[in-house]
Amino acid sequence: MTAFDAGPFSRRAWLLSDRPASRLQARLGRAYVAWRRFSANRLALVGMLIIIALLVVAAFADVLAPYSPTIGDLKNARLLAPGAAHWFGTDDLGRDIYSRIVYGSRWTLYVVILVAIIAAPIGLLVGTIAGYAGGWTDTILMRITDIFLAFPKLVLALAFVAALGPGIENAVLAIAITSWPPYARIARAETLTVRNSDYIKAVQLMGASPFRIVLRHIMPLCISSLIIRVTLDMAGIILTAAGLGFLGLGAQPPLPEWGAMIASGRRFILDQWWVAAAPGAAILIVSLGFNLLGDGLRDALDPRSGDQ
Amino acid sequence: MTACIAVEGLEVVFDRFRALKGVSLEVREGESYGLVGESGSGKSTLLRAITGLAPVSSGTITVNGKRLGKTRDKALYREVQMVFQDPYGSLHPRQTVDRLLQEPLAIHGMADGEKRIERALDEVGLGKGFRFRYAHQLSGGQRQRVAIARALILEPSVLLLDEPTSALDASVQAEVLNLLEEVRRRRKLTFLMVSHDLAIITHMCERLMVMQNGEAVETLTASQLIGHRVSADYTRNLLRASEGFVRV
Amino acid sequence: MSDTLLEVDDLRVTFPTRTGLVQAVRGVSFSLGRERLGIVGESGSGKSQTGRAIMGLTPPQAEVSAKKLAFDGMDLLSISPRERRALRGNRIAMILQDPKYSLDPVMTIGRQIVETLRTHEKVSRAEARERALAMLQAVQIRDPARVFDLYPHEVSGGMGQRAMIAMMLVTGPELMIADEPTSALDVTVQLDVLNILDKLVAERGMGLIFISHDLRLVSSFCDRVVVMYAGKVVEQIKASELRDAQHPYTRGLLNCMPRIGFERHPLPVLDRKPEWAA
Numbered sequence: 001m002t003a004f005d006a007g008p009f010s011r012r013a014w015l016l017s018d019r020p021a022s023r024l025q026a027r028l029g030r031a032y033v034a035w036r037r038f039s040a041n042r043l044a045l046v047g048m049l050i051i052i053a054l055l056v057v058a059a060f061a062d063v064l065a066p067y068s069p070t071i072g073d074l075k076n077a078r079l080l081a082p083g084a085a086h087w088f089g090t091d092d093l094g095r096d097i098y099s100r101i102v103y104g105s106r107w108t109l110y111v112v113i114l115v116a117i118i119a120a121p122i123g124l125l126v127g128t129i130a131g132y133a134g135g136w137t138d139t140i141l142m143r144i145t146d147i148f149l150a151f152p153k154l155v156l157a158l159a160f161v162a163a164l165g166p167g168i169e170n171a172v173l174a175i176a177i178t179s180w181p182p183y184a185r186i187a188r189a190e191t192l193t194v195r196n197s198d199y200i201k202a203v204q205l206m207g208a209s210p211f212r213i214v215l216r217h218i219m220p221l222c223i224s225s226l227i228i229r230v231t232l233d234m235a236g237i238i239l240t241a242a243g244l245g246f247l248g249l250g251a252q253p254p255l256p257e258w259g260a261m262i263a264s265g266r267r268f269i270l271d272q273w274w275v276a277a278a279p280g281a282a283i284l285i286v287s288l289g290f291n292l293l294g295d296g297l298r299d300a301l302d303p304r305s306g307d308q
Numbered sequence: 309m310t311a312c313i314a315v316e317g318l319e320v321v322f323d324r325f326r327a328l329k330g331v332s333l334e335v336r337e338g339e340s341y342g343l344v345g346e347s348g349s350g351k352s353t354l355l356r357a358i359t360g361l362a363p364v365s366s367g368t369i370t371v372n373g374k375r376l377g378k379t380r381d382k383a384l385y386r387e388v389q390m391v392f393q394d395p396y397g398s399l400h401p402r403q404t405v406d407r408l409l410q411e412p413l414a415i416h417g418m419a420d421g422e423k424r425i426e427r428a429l430d431e432v433g434l435g436k437g438f439r440f441r442y443a444h445q446l447s448g449g450q451r452q453r454v455a456i457a458r459a460l461i462l463e464p465s466v467l468l469l470d471e472p473t474s475a476l477d478a479s480v481q482a483e484v485l486n487l488l489e490e491v492r493r494r495r496k497l498t499f500l501m502v503s504h505d506l507a508i509i510t511h512m513c514e515r516l517m518v519m520q521n522g523e524a525v526e527t528l529t530a531s532q533l534i535g536h537r538v539s540a541d542y543t544r545n546l547l548r549a550s551e552g553f554v555r556v
Numbered sequence: 557m558s559d560t561l562l563e564v565d566d567l568r569v570t571f572p573t574r575t576g577l578v579q580a581v582r583g584v585s586f587s588l589g590r591e592r593l594g595i596v597g598e599s600g601s602g603k604s605q606t607g608r609a610i611m612g613l614t615p616p617q618a619e620v621s622a623k624k625l626a627f628d629g630m631d632l633l634s635i636s637p638r639e640r641r642a643l644r645g646n647r648i649a650m651i652l653q654d655p656k657y658s659l660d661p662v663m664t665i666g667r668q669i670v671e672t673l674r675t676h677e678k679v680s681r682a683e684a685r686e687r688a689l690a691m692l693q694a695v696q697i698r699d700p701a702r703v704f705d706l707y708p709h710e711v712s713g714g715m716g717q718r719a720m721i722a723m724m725l726v727t728g729p730e731l732m733i734a735d736e737p738t739s740a741l742d743v744t745v746q747l748d749v750l751n752i753l754d755k756l757v758a759e760r761g762m763g764l765i766f767i768s769h770d771l772r773l774v775s776s777f778c779d780r781v782v783v784m785y786a787g788k789v790v791e792q793i794k795a796s797e798l799r800d801a802q803h804p805y806t807r808g809l810l811n812c813m814p815r816i817g818f819e820r821h822p823l824p825v826l827d828r829k830p831e832w833a834a
Contacts, residue, residue, distance in 0.1 A: 018445045019437055026404050026440040198398035202458065205359055205390055206412040207382035216411075220402050346742035347713075448599070477598035477769060479826035482812035486822035504743065511814035511823070534817045549743040550816060552776035553750050 037300040044296020050289025058105040065099035070254040072096075079272045088278040091264065093254075097278045100256035104279065107257045108286060111172050111241040112234050118176035120230050123183020128214050128222060130184070131191025142188065148181040153236075154243055161249040168257065171250040175240050179233065186229055190222040224301035231294035235287030242283055258283050311370070312337040312466060312498045313358065318367035320353050327353045329522040330367065337465075340492065340499040342513035342530075344506055344546065350522035351502045352393075355468045358500075359390055372465065386416060389459035393471040395451035399443035405429070405454050406439045412462050428457040432487060449480035453487065460491060467492075469501040473508065485512060506550045510534055518543045561731055561763040562588040562610065565624035569605045569614055580605040580618070582787035588731070592757060592764045594774035594795070596809070597784035606784070607733045607767050611650050612640045627731065646676040649724035653736040655716030659708040665719045666692075666704030669726050676727045691722040695752050714745035718752065725756055732757065735767045750777055771798075771809050783809070786833035805832055 016033070020026040038044055057064060067086075072078075072094030080090040088097040130141040148156070153175075160174035194200060195218065203217050242259025244250035246266075251257030253264075258279040265276030313335040320328040328350045335341040343351040356362035358369055360380035369376045372387055392398040399408060409428060413421045429435055432453040443451060452472060459467060472488065473481040489512065492499055503509050509516050510530045518525040518540065526540045538544055569581040581602040586593070597603040609620045612632065625632045627648065632640065644650075652658045660668055669688040673679060679687070685704075692700035695718040708716055717737065724732065737753065738746040754777065757764045768774045775781055775795040783791040783806045791803040801807050808826040 018441070020404075020440040020445075021437070023404070023406065023440055026406075026442065030442070198392040198394060199400040201361055202390075202392065202398055202455070203400075203411060204361070205385055206415050206462070207385040208411070208415050212415070217400060346744065478771070478809060479598065479812050479828075482814075482823040482825045485814065486825065489822060505814075507814045507816050510816050511819075511821075545744050547816070549747050552772050553747060553754075554776065555754065 034300045038296050041296045041299050043292045044299070047289045047292025047294075047296060050285060051293055054105055054109065054286055054289065057102055058109050061102045061106055065096075065102040067096035067099040069095065069100045069103035069256040079268065079275070081272075082274055089272070089274040091261070091275050092268070097261075097275065100261060101258070101278055101282050104256040104258045104261065104282070105286075107168065107251060107255060108238055108241070108283075111168070111175070112237055112290075114172045115176045115179060115237050116230050116234070118173075119180040120183055120226055122176075123180040123185075124187045124219060124222060124226055126180070127184035127187025127189075128191045128218050131188040132195050132210065132214050132218060138188075141184070145181045145184045148178065149185075151178075153178045154240055157240060157244060158247070158249065161244060166249045166252060168245075168251040168255065171241055171244045174244070175237055179237065182233075183226055183229065186225055187222045190225055191218050194218060194221055224297075228294055228298045228301060231290055231297055234290035234294070238283060238287055238290075310337050310373070311335065312339070312372060313500060314368075314370040315354070315358070316368045316370075318354065318357060318369065319365045320350070320357050320362050321365045322363070327362070327522055328357065331519070331522070331524050332367075333517055333524070333527070335466075335498060335500055338496055338498055339515065340501065340513045342509035342516035343500070343502045343519060344504065344509050344516055345519035345525075346504055346546075348521065349519040351519050352470050353522075354519075355390065355470050355500065355502055358468065359388065360384075382416070385464075386462050387464050388466045388468060389462060389464040390468040390470065391452070391455050391459050391472045394475050395448050395455060396443075396475070398455050399446075399451055401443055404440050404442055405434075405446075408454065408458055409461055412458065416462060418462075424461055428461045431460065431491065432457040447480075448476050449484060452476065452484050456484075456487065456491070460495070463495075464497075466498045466500065469499060471503055472501075474503070474505070481508075488512070506533065506546055518546065559589045560587050561590060561628060562765075563624055563626045564588075564606075564610065565622060567606065567609060567620070567622040567625060569602070569609050569618055569620050571615075571618045579787055581609065584784070584787075584789050586782050586789065586792060588763050588765065590761050590763050591780065592754075592766060592778040594778035594781040595765060595767045595784060596769065596771045596774050596781055598769060598809075600786070601784040602787040603767050603769075603784050604735055607650070607735050607765060610765070611648060611733055612644060613650070642676070645672060645724075645729075646727045647729050648731045648733070649727070649729040651717075651720055651724055651732070651734040651737045654740045655708065655713065655720045656740075658720060659716060659723075661708055664705050664707055665711070665723075669719075669723045672723050673726050687726060688722070691726045692719070694725070694756065695719070695722045696748070697722075712745075713741050714749060717741060717749050721749070721753060721756070725760075728760065729762065731763045731765070733765045733767070736769070737766070738773075739768070739770075771806075772813065788833070790832060803832075804829070 014025065015029045017025065017029060020029055072090065074094045077086070077090045077094040079092055080086050082089045086096050086098065088101065090096055126141050126145065130138040156178045157174040160177055161170050164170040164173065200213065200217060203213055241250055242262065245257045245259025246263040248263065251260045253260065261279040262276045269276050311334045315331060315333050317330045317332055318328055319326065319330055331350065331354060343354060345351045353362050357364050371384065376384065406425065409425045410421055413424060418424065425439065426436060429438060434450065434453050438450065446454065469488070473484050476484060485508065491497065499512070501509065501512055510533055513530055515527065515529050516533065517527045520542055525542050526538065528538060532538065536547065538547065564587065565585045567581055567584045568579060571578045571580055584606055595603045595606060605614070608614050610625070614620050620633065622633060627643070659665070666688055669691060670684040673684045673687060689700045689704060692703055697703050697715065697718055703711065703715065703719065711719065734753065738749050741749060766774055766778055775798045778795050781793055781795050781798060782789055783803065785805050791801060791806045793801055798810065801810065811824045812826055814823060
């Protein structure tokens with residue numbers, strides 16, 4: 001079949017077909033349905049645009065930033081107000097704030113992505129194993145989770161950074177360590193709802209090992225709620241990272257990390273408000289972007305919203 | 309005639325509730341055996357106990373001469389497979405038919421999967437066109453056919469059927485029952501079939517056991533039941549009920 | 557005919573879906589006196605949506621239209637939602653398949669019956685209680701006073717369905733719509749419940765619409781049977797004459813079920829013709 005050649009309408013029909021003829025078509029069809037649900041939500045598209053913009057800015061920071069993010073012009077350009085030469089003004093060391101924000105997007109992404117790839121798999125693994133195994137395994141794993149959940153996230157992160165020493169890598173580690181427990185909870189709850197279903201029993205009756213069942217049959221069902229939750233948490237991660245930076249425990253000078261930038265702008269917030277306001281606005285917009293994206297993903301991926 | 313499945317004094321207890329209270333039965337090789345009863349009679353629990361899905365607290369189960377231990381090993385599932393009642397719940401919602409059928413082959417390391425999958429789909433009357441569909445793109449009857457294909461792909465000698473048609477429309481039920489009879493004939497399978505419907509059991513099975521509250525009420529041949537030669541009152545009640553409503 | 561309780565002419569129920577409008581019910585017409593009418597069909601035939609449309613329980617996104625949908629001379633489609641609500645549960649009642657989902661889990665059975673009664677009639681608490689107990693007795697619950705104080709999860713499926721029938725009948729409705737009232741019950745309990753329903757309908761002179769997938773059960777219970785396929789009525793026939801049904805779908809539906817004492821291998825299957833749905 002050469003359905004792809006026959007114009008846009010039949011390409012849509014090909015994707016939405018009830019009778020996919022190949023693995024690829026089945027997969028693409030599924031993705032297309034999810035995309036349609038996602039794109040029906042305007043705000044989600046806005047969120048996605050913000051995140052794409054963030055990615056683009058981070059990728060082309062060298063091109064987009066007119067000045068160095070770390071070397072300022074102390075003699076001529078201290079604390080200049082926003083203007084044509086310096087769009088967002090300059091800070092107390094004469095550095096261009098716009099350039100620092102552009103480079104800072106890299107650090108924001110660095111934190112967010114690292115935390116997500118460390119915390120989400122840990123949570124997924126702990127949650128699905130606890131939920132599927134039940135009994136003692138479940139009790140032990142979930143009590144450990146509870147211990148982590150008992151402390152406020154920022155306080156726990158502070159304690160870890162204090163122990164590990166300040167720095168952005170340690171901040172990432174500390175945030176990751178403190179943010180997996182909710183994911184474990186979600187994955188466990190999701191696992192409990194599916195572990196007694198007939199389709200899991202059918203796989204048991206194939207003689208599949210528990211490891212295989214968890215990995216190949218249960219995890220794929222937990223992943224969508226986890227992606228949604230992680231995306232919605234991204235804003236919180238950015239804020240925590242900024243909070244640690246603000247307290248001097250995250251990124252160290254002269255790194256252009258947004259939280260640390262606000263911290264250094266705090267001293268002249270009344271007279272030179274732009275020094276703190278510009279990174280603040282950047283954090284606000286990116287957090288909002290992740291939240292909107294997460295909401296949209298919930299519509300698109302939520303298994304409970306039905307496959308019909 | 310050898311016993312294909314022999315169950316002796318089987319007890320199943322869930323949280324102090326005795327779902328099965330010492331049930332014994334013997335299914336001969338190549339036979340189709342029915343379990344009839346109402347909800348709570350323990351008929352499905354019996355099937356689940358054989359497959360290891362329900363905990364056996366006492367009694368023995370022997371399949372093809374081998375006594376089953378506490379845990380079921382992989383080899384058993386190449387001899388015994390099961391078809392579930394609810395076709396909407398027994399297929400993984402995120403897997404295509406292809407993936408569903410591949411899984412058992414992968415677990416048991418069986419070769420030439422492509423050919424086997426195509427043959428299995430042909431055998432249940434679906435054909436290649438259904439291979440890459442997801443469960444939600446299938447009707448109830450088609451789903452049950454996929455479930456049957458999945459059970460048959462490991463080439464078992466025994467098929468456990470847990471109300472395989474009770475969730476289907478009458479006309480689809482007839483198609484699925486015909487399909488089951490056909491694969492049984494072709495593959496010389498042994499059936500152990502659970503149903504609440506006497507008519508289906510007499511249609512499908514040569515012998516049957518009537519169950520109530522976790523106990524066997526009586527064992528009959530299908531022709532005894534058809535001739536109303538039954539001894540227990542409970543069976544008589546079931547027979548009367550199966551004839552439909554009679555205004556008194 | 558003055559005796560006509562319900563008149564349905566060209567009833568249509570349309571659902572919007574992602575791929576366009578879908579008609580679940582496509583021009584159904586029948587009339588009902590004080591009799592037992594069965595509506596039979598397979599899943600997707602529109603039988604339940606027909607019942608719901610009469611009851612006014614169609615989901616809000618769907619659209620109901622009809623040339624005529626009249627209950628006791630009253631046009632159901634033009635009266636206000638308020639008048640419709642007053643009818644519902646009072647003069648028209650409905651029993652659903654599973655009492656587990658249609659009884660309120662946090663209210664005792666007795667209180668639910670009393671509440672139903674007091675919503676529609678001005679009666680004292682004591683009198684309502686009396687009538688509720690009498691109603692529970694009428695559905696052959698042996699110990700009404702005990703069941704009165706039980707919660708729905710504390711009773712069996714059969715008992716729950718009887719309680720549901722009691723609740724629906726306590727206001728003395730003239731029309732009862734029963735949507736698969738016994739499908740979730742065991743066969744022996746099923747017949748008890750049907751017997752109770754049958755007696756009450758006969759005693760009170762109600763009209764009954766019995767919706768079911770089970771053609772044989774319906775034909776043994778009802779006076780007349782409407783057979784639906786793909787949203788349309790394919791045949792209306794007296795239950796006693798079902799054996800002489802004309803439409804191949806009706807005949808196929810009757811034939812394809814296994815029967816004790818009639819050995820047919822393989823079972824005859826339905827050969828669905830596209831023109832049935834046309």
